[in-house]
Amino acid sequence: TVVQSIWTAGRLPDPVAPGTFLWDLGRSPYDPQDCYISELVACLSQITQGVTMGTDTSQASHTPEYSDAMIQGLMDSGRRMVYDYTNGTDRGLSEFPGASGDATRGIGRLAKTYFNSKDQLVTLGFAGGPGPAFAGAPYTGWQLGREFGALINNHNVGGFQTIINAAADPRNGTDWSDVTQVHCVRWQDNASAQISIDALTSQSRAWEIFAANGGHSSIAVIIEMQMRHGMPPIQMALDHGILPSLSPDVETNMTTDPFSMMRGAFCVQRALANDLVFPISNPNNLPAPQLITCRQVIEMMTIAGAAANRVLDKVGTLTPGKEADIVVLDASNINVAPINNVAGAIVTMMDTRNVRDVLIAGKIVYRSGKLVGWDTRRLVRDITRARDRVLRRINGPALVGTLPPGQNSFTNPYRPNFLGSCCYKGQNTTAPEYRLRP
Incomplete structure (x- = not known):
C-alpha cells in the first residue's frame, strides 16, 4: 500500500x-x-x-x-x-x-x-x-x-x-x-x-x-x-x-x-x-x-x-x-581470514565489506571501497531532497479525500516512521500477538 x-x-x-x-x-x-x-x-x-x-x-x-x-x-x-x-x-x-x-x-x-x-x-x-x-x-x-x-x-x-x-x-x-x-x-x-x-x-x-x-x-x-x-x-x-x-x-x-x-x-x-x-x-x-x-x-x-x-x-x-564485468573480493579481510575455500567463504562468510573493486565493461567504477567519479555526499543529499519533495506533495492538498492514518505513519502530516516498528502493516490479523520472554 x-x-x-x-x-x-x-x-x-x-x-x-x-x-x-x-x-x-x-x-x-x-x-x-x-x-x-x-x-x-x-x-x-x-x-x-x-x-x-x-x-x-x-x-x-x-x-x-x-x-x-x-x-x-x-x-x-x-x-x-x-x-x-x-x-x-x-x-x-x-x-x-x-x-x-x-x-x-x-x-x-x-x-x-x-x-x-x-x-x-x-x-x-x-x-x-x-x-x-x-x-x-x-x-x-x-x-x-x-x-x-x-x-x-x-x-x-x-x-x-x-x-x-x-x-x-x-x-x-x-x-x-x-x-x-x-x-x-x-x-x-x-x-x-x-x-x-x-x-x-x-x-x-x-x-x-x-x-x-x-x-x-x-x-x-x-x-x-x-x-x-x-x-x-x-x-x-x-x-x-x-x-x-x-x-x-x-x-x-x-x-x-x-x-x-x-x-x-x-x-x-x-x-x-x-x-x-x-x-x-x-x-x-x-x-x-x-x-x-x-x-x-x-x-x-x-x-x-x-x-x-x-x-x-x-x-x-x-x-x-x-567485456570484463568483474568484482574483486578482498580475501585478506579479518572476517574470512584465513581463507580455505573460496566458494564457501563467498557464500557463507563474506559481506559487502569484502567488495574491494568493481569493473564494468573493463572500466573501474569502484576502487578500494570508493565509487570512482561520484560525490556520494551529494548523491545522498539529492536523494534525501527528493524524498522530502515527495513527502510535501503527499501532505499537500488532495483532489479527493484525505490520507487515512496508519499507512506506515502514526502522525499527521504523513512522514516516515523513523523509530517505531516497521513490521505491523501486513501482519496476520487473525492470530494473537506474541507474548514472549527472553
Missing part, C-alpha cells in the same frame, strides 16, 4: 466502492527528476555492493517524461542494466505499451530513441505478458516486445495458468530463451508444499512447460519470504533442471546485496531438504533432495543472471573476449 499506492500512484482505492478512491492527489507524488535520482542512486548503491548488472522494473512510466528520466538515470550510472518497460499510473498521459509498427510512442519510441544498438550497457526489456498486448490487440505482449528487440521480463506470483495459457497460444512461439519469469512461486499442481523431489510435491505442468521451452527463472528469495509471495521455488527450479538467477525484487523492502541473496537461497533450500531427514518432520517419508552447493549458488548470482538478461555472450563468466 505504502509503495504502490501512496508513493507511486498517489491514490488509495476504496475497497468498498471499486473504481473510486479514499484519497487521490490527482498526480503521482514524485516528478521525473525524482525518478532520475532514484535510478541513479540505486545503480550506484548496488555497484558498491558488488552487483554489476540489474533489471529495472520500475512500474513508474506514468508519462513519456518519466520513462525518459529513468532510462537516463540508468545510463548515467555507467552500470549494465535492462530497462524493463512497464506501465505506471495512467491518468490519460501514459504511452504504455505502444503498438506494433509504431515507433512514435511506447516501446517503439523507446527502442528507436535509446536502444538502437545492441552494443551498449543499458538494453531494453518489456513487461508485457503473453496475452493481448492491450485490450483488443491481435498480437500478444510478448510479440510486441520481440518486434522491438526487447527481452521479456514478467513478474509472476502464483500465475501458473499464465504459463499454461502462453504455451497454448502459438503466437508466443516455443523458444522462450528470451523470457524471464520473476518469482515463479506457487506453480505446483497439487496442494502440497514444494519441499521434495517426489511426484506429488514436484509435479507442475507450468514448470514442465517453462523448462522445455527454455525459459529463465529469477527467484527473489528473501523478498518472497518477507512479503508473503510464497515459498521461494528454489527446489522446483532445480527439480526441473533450471539454474535460477537471484533477484532482490523490491529494493525499498530488503537489501540488494548479493551475499544476502546467495545465503538466502543456500539456506532455504538446505533447511527444507535437511528437515526431511528427521522422521518427526517427515511422516510421509518423502525423499530428501540433493543439497545445493556454494558454487551453484554463485553461478545463480552470475551465470544465470547473465543468461536471464540475454548477455551471457558478453559477461557472466571470466572468459577471454568477454
